[in-house]
Amino acid sequence: MKKTLPTSLPYNQPLTVLSPATIANLSCGFDVLGLALSGVGDTLTVSLTTNPGIEISKIEGADLPRETDKNVAGVALKALLEAIPDYTGGVKLQISKGIAPGSGIGSSAASSAGAVWAVNRLLGELFTPAELTQFAMEGERLASGAAHADNVAPALFGGITLVRSSNPLDVVAIPCPDALYAYVLHPEIELKTSDSRKVLKTRISLQDGIRQWGNVGGLVAGFFLEDYGLISRSLEDVIIEPVRSLLIPGFSEMKEAALKSGALGFGISGSGPSVFALCQGADNCQRAGAAISEAFEGIGLSFNTYQGPVNSQGVQIVSNE
Amino acid sequence: MKKTLPTSLPYNQPLTVLSPATIANLSCGFDVLGLALSGVGDTLTVSLTTNPGIEISKIEGADLPRETDKNVAGVALKALLEAIPDYTGGVKLQISKGIAPGSGIGSSAASSAGAVWAVNRLLGELFTPAELTQFAMEGERLASGAAHADNVAPALFGGITLVRSSNPLDVVAIPCPDALYAYVLHPEIELKTSDSRKVLKTRISLQDGIRQWGNVGGLVAGFFLEDYGLISRSLEDVIIEPVRSLLIPGFSEMKEAALKSGALGFGISGSGPSVFALCQGADNCQRAGAAISEAFEGIGLSFNTYQGPVNSQGVQIVSNE
Incomplete structure (x- = not known):
């Protein structure tokens, strides 16, 4: 579905978000159940730029590539921007890694999910949660070779999520007991x-x-x-x-x-x-x-x-x- | 746990119940999910007798053995009576089969479940639902060689049931949408x-x-x-x-x-x-x-x-x- 951009966009106004670490493969729920953690995540600062392109200006806390096509958040943002061909500007991104890559708590998913969530916010919530999940999954494809949703879904939505199906994508929010x-x-x-x-x-x-x-x-x-x-x-x-x-x-x-x-x-x-x-x-x-x-x-x-x-x-x- | 029988029992007072047909192996829920049907089931009339033993006095609607050890309801009742060694009486049972044996909608389970449920009622609800399930599962063991609960659980409890585990038995009632x-x-x-x-x-x-x-x-x-x-x-x-x-x-x-x-x-x-x-x-x-x-x-x-x-x-x- 064609997306209509807001008439005015908040260029050069940075937005900083915390994107949580997640547990995927929750026990019996291999490949389908995940949940979001509190107190640990990646911090991302994004802003819309009038210049086109995606610039990852800084990565702190981990030795990760800043080239868009080699960075999970870059790839996820690229997928998002490709869905709005009318947008002539770009995105600037800083990443502060709170999650060690390769730790098994959704390091790549946190960066991908946080980046697309934040940019979507600046774009006036153009995209649905399902669409954001798809964009973030492109980061997962870069990280692991497969576009899994079992970390990006709980990172984006919080709580406990069931990925009933990856293709077509079908994510169900499962209520989380308070305690x-x-x-x-x-x-x-x-x-x-x-x-x-x-x-x-x-x-x-x-x-x-x-x-x-x-x-x-x-x-x-x-x-x-x-x-x-x-x-x-x-x-x-x-x-x-x-x-x-x-x-x-x-x-x-x-x-x-x-x-x-x-x-x-x-x-x-x-x-x-x-x-x-x-x-x-x-x-x-x-x-x-x-x-x-x-x-x-x-x-x-x-x-x-x-x-x-x-x-x-x-x-x-x-x-x- | 030892069961204490009520001081007076309603001997020779028949109780007639309808025990529903059930769908087991509900699609993806092979061996675990089942539900109870309305409008089709077996009708069982039971009474407590002062004479010991289990007598299946009549079976209508299907050509099934009346010998206790060869009849699923007989076997289920036997398991129940063995759990109350203090009971000196017996049980008389008539079965009117509304479900064709071998039809795949829980014919044996309906008879086993109905029999133990009705006798338990006459005994003042001595047994827990889980215990009744176990007794009825003995009927299933006779019918199919394996003590499955996926038909007896929905027959006994109604609605939709999940047999999370057969051994140890763990049955979960799942709420059923009204429509x-x-x-x-x-x-x-x-x-x-x-x-x-x-x-x-x-x-x-x-x-x-x-x-x-x-x-x-x-x-x-x-x-x-x-x-x-x-x-x-x-x-x-x-x-x-x-x-x-x-x-x-x-x-x-x-x-x-x-x-x-x-x-x-x-x-x-x-x-x-x-x-x-x-x-x-x-x-x-x-x-x-x-x-x-x-x-x-x-x-x-x-x-x-x-x-x-x-x-x-x-x-x-x-x-x-």
Whole structure:
């Protein structure tokens, strides 16, 4: 559908947003369920320029390419601008990475989602959420070779999202229970996405499939019903975790510690190496987090942790001056 | 947990119940999602007797064994009575089959579920719904060799049920949108369960698995949200239907007719040969049903049809005198 630009545009007025880190591959919901984290994300400052083109003027916090075609946010913005051929101006972008690339909590998705969300805001909300998701997915295509929505959707919309289908795109917002907290531990090791993919089996048993979709149904129902017991019982991944967890040092010790200290569930965030626990309430999250980090400390590798309630908002404005 | 019997029991006071037919293997929800039908079911009359033992005094409407150990309701009742060793009496049972055995709409489950539900009522609701499900599942074990809950759960509870796990049993009641109607067409052919099983593949592709659990998540969310569009998009089975539908004459013609006339979705009920359509509202159900039966009439085989809103009640009392 052709988009009509607003008659006046706020050129050279910077807008700064915080775009959250996200957990994709939420346990049984491999490739379909994700959620947004609070307290960790990328900060992006965008402005519309009268000169055409996309200029990434600065990237802080990570060594990433500034060339538009090699940068996930650049590629996402390019897709957005191509959808408005009438727009004769350009975009200037600064990125401050709060999320380490390759950590498994949606680093590329946060930059892509934040960039398109912010520019859309400056353009007077020209695009629908579904369209923004599609643009941001182009960043994911650059990052991983596949246009996945399972990180960009929760980054854009906040809360918990179900990507029922990627093609055609069908994203469903799932209500998030108020007391749902997430804890993430990011071991500072490099886990190549290619290795993380290589261990996946291309065929699975029908029995495991049935167990997995029973759990996906249970998890979605648990979120709607705010039934933490059901959520906990459903946070089980019988297909991906058994093979991928072998690539993450200390996984089983951390999982045991998490569940012993009352976490609802524990699993791999994205394709790792980050791991996550979901918890009922801040206190439990604190307790489970301490137990998980203690279990990991024994290994002697450095790590970062994040914790907080599920981020219900998604990308948010930090400053518009 | 030990059960304490009421001090006085209503011996020789017959209770008659209607136990509904059910659709199991609801599209993408193979082995996990089911729903209860209105307007078709088995009628069971039970009474407590002072003499011990289970007596099936009459079976109408189908040629089924009256011996306790060979009858699904008998086996289910036996499991129930074994859980109350203090009970010195017995049970007398009459069954009037409204559901043709082997039709694929939960014939055995209706008899098992109705029998245990009615006896539990006479015993002063001694057992929990989960316990009744377990007893009725013994009938399913006799009927099919496996103690499935996907027909007995919706028969007992009504509405839509998710069997997240069979072992340990974990059944979740899913809210049913008010205007959800079901149409069932039962072709009068014999489809052996063993054949229906034989065509299933024991291994599936991970890609199909992901698509299936995305759809299960979407379907469950659609039921909670009363989002008929989402329900419709999610009613897709990429794993079982492509192989099993080949055993059902006219399947693709009926499916095309159903979807053309506005049904939300169309699929195989249980392991067939019955097929079902889900629809939004009575009018649409009427229209889709007419189109489906017209498509099947061309084949020249006899058939029965049922239609109505999803049965929200499950087993219900017809008469207690």
